[in-house]
Amino acid sequence: MPHAPVVIVGAGLAGYTLAKELRKLAPEQPITLITADSGALYSKPMLSNALAQGQTAPTLVQATALAQAEKLQLDLRPNCSVSAIYPQQHRLETESGELPYAQLVLALGARPRQLDFPGAELALSVNNLDDYARFRARLTPGAHVLILGAGLVGCEFANDLAASGHAVTLVEAGERALQHMAPASLSLRLQNSLQSIGVQCHFGSGAREIKQLEHGYAVSLGNGCHLNADLVLSATGLIPETALAKSAGLAVGQGILVNDQLCTSAADIYALGDCVELGVSGSSQVLPYVLPLMQQARVLASILSGTPSRLSLPALPVAVKTPACPMVLCPPDRNAPGDWHCERDDSLGAIHHFLGRDGGLLGFALAGDACGQRRQLAGRAPALLE
Numbered sequence: 556m557p558h559a560p561v562v563i564v565g566a567g568l569a570g571y572t573l574a575k576e577l578r579k580l581a582p583e584q585p586i587t588l589i590t591a592d593s594g595a596l597y598s599k600p601m602l603s604n605a606l607a608q609g610q611t612a613p614t615l616v617q618a619t620a621l622a623q624a625e626k627l628q629l630d631l632r633p634n635c636s637v638s639a640i641y642p643q644q645h646r647l648e649t650e651s652g653e654l655p656y657a658q659l660v661l662a663l664g665a666r667p668r669q670l671d672f673p674g675a676e677l678a679l680s681v682n683n684l685d686d687y688a689r690f691r692a693r694l695t696p697g698a699h700v701l702i703l704g705a706g707l708v709g710c711e712f713a714n715d716l717a718a719s720g721h722a723v724t725l726v727e728a729g730e731r732a733l734q735h736m737a738p739a740s741l742s743l744r745l746q747n748s749l750q751s752i753g754v755q756c757h758f759g760s761g762a763r764e765i766k767q768l769e770h771g772y773a774v775s776l777g778n779g780c781h782l783n784a785d786l787v788l789s790a791t792g793l794i795p796e797t798a799l800a801k802s803a804g805l806a807v808g809q810g811i812l813v814n815d816q817l818c819t820s821a822a823d824i825y826a827l828g829d830c831v832e833l834g835v836s837g838s839s840q841v842l843p844y845v846l847p848l849m850q851q852a853r854v855l856a857s858i859l860s861g862t863p864s865r866l867s868l869p870a871l872p873v874a875v876k877t878p879a880c881p882m883v884l885c886p887p888d889r890n891a892p893g894d895w896h897c898e899r900d901d902s903l904g905a906i907h908h909f910l911g912r913d914g915g916l917l918g919f920a921l922a923g924d925a926c927g928q929r930r931q932l933a934g935r936a937p938a939l940l941e
């Protein structure tokens with residue numbers, strides 16, 4: 556397909572960062588970017604702390620699709636879903652017709668996990684700008700919001716909503732907040748801080764049923780507790796968007812499987828960002844954060860412009876955007892043998908190291924004034940991919 560373009564599907568941070576990096580390296584390369592959404596450029600991490608900053612969906616837009624198309628010289632096709640891929644023919648099918656590609660890049664993101672109990676569909680989830688606009692349209696001043704899930708996103712929304720004058724109830728099926736990322740004492744520190752700004756925490760039992768009332772909702776928990784709220788927000792995790800790749804016959808695990816050159820199992824099809832599962836040297840990981848996708852975009856731009864390149868990822872800590880208790884987390888691999896050790900834990904901040912059996916640093920968690928040690932510790936923690 557000598558005259559066919561590089562086609563990128565998805566206009567999230569992964570798709571746009573790749574387009575920007577590729578344009579730098581290949582000024583003349585025809586690039587088509589197709590996306591199901593409006594193509595507006597925005598920072599998705601801002602969605603969970605925009606309220607207290609007085610931001611709305613329109614003010615979160617950093618550039619329109621038109622401005623992006625001009626700036627990056629793209630054939631940009633917004634509001635257009637890709638419905639099928641034919642890898643053998645290097646062709647894809649969209650809502651508005653077929654399109655050939657020389658190389659195809661899937662930057663399809665992740666979608667909210669579907670909850671499986673009566674009334675679960677009544678809960679809103681906020682995973683893109685349109686969701687955020689819907690959420691804001693239904694959020695009245697001082698409304699009581701019940702959040703399902705005390706992971707990163709749930710805790711951030713809880714802090715943001717409470718800080719902007721809303722009543723907040725945070726429900727978590729597990730025993731504590733951020734249980735897969737932080738040591739127990741930091742979970743407790745976060746929980747105490749959220750409670751100090753008015754968040755009610757119900758941990759240890761998940762939602763079983765949501766019922767619509769004349770005004771608001773009634774949420775029943777597994778432990779028999781009944782809670783009422785004006786709005787229910789689900790923050791129970793995201794799963795990589797794999798359906799399109801799977802139906803095209805690409806290898807898919809938890810995400811679209813790629814190697815350290817971001818190649819999928821099909822020739823000339825690559826993938827990056829939240830939709831991928833990196834499978835290298837027998838291990839596999841899904842890394843649904845901004846820093847990994849930035850590194851992936853740089854490597855893939857280099858490959859697509861003709862310079863062979865491989866992905867390597869240093870330890871990449873994640874900042875938890877909870878101003879009531881700022882934290883930086885760099886959790887160890889889930890299967891890593893070892894334990895959390897407290898180096899410091901006082902009213903101003905905390906430092907916890909996760910040490911392996913040989914005493915080596917495998918992860919860390921920081922809070923408060925200790926968050927500044929992020930770089931230094933990240934330099935000592937093991938790389939995610941060498």
Ligand SMILES: Cc1cc2nc3c(=O)[nH]c(=O)nc-3n(C[C@H](O)[C@H](O)[C@H](O)COP(=O)(O)OP(=O)(O)OC[C@H]3O[C@@H](n4cnc5c(N)ncnc54)[C@H](O)[C@@H]3O)c2cc1C
Pocket residue numbers: 564565566567568569570589590591592599600601602603635636637638662663664665681682683708796799827828829830842843844845846848873874876
């Ligand atoms: C509330 C929230 C807060 C977060 N905070 C942080 C944080 O503090 N730090 C951090 O590192 N990460 C954070 N994250 C994660 C981070 O935002 C994501 O890792 C990143 O934005 C993913 O970008 P992406 O481009 O891979 O996916 P997305 O932004 O989901 O983009 C996917 C794109 O694919 C398009 N698409 C999908 N299917 C099709 C199709 N069939 N046809 C055409 N187009 C299609 C969509 O329209 C969209 O444009 C947060 C996430 C959320 C939800």
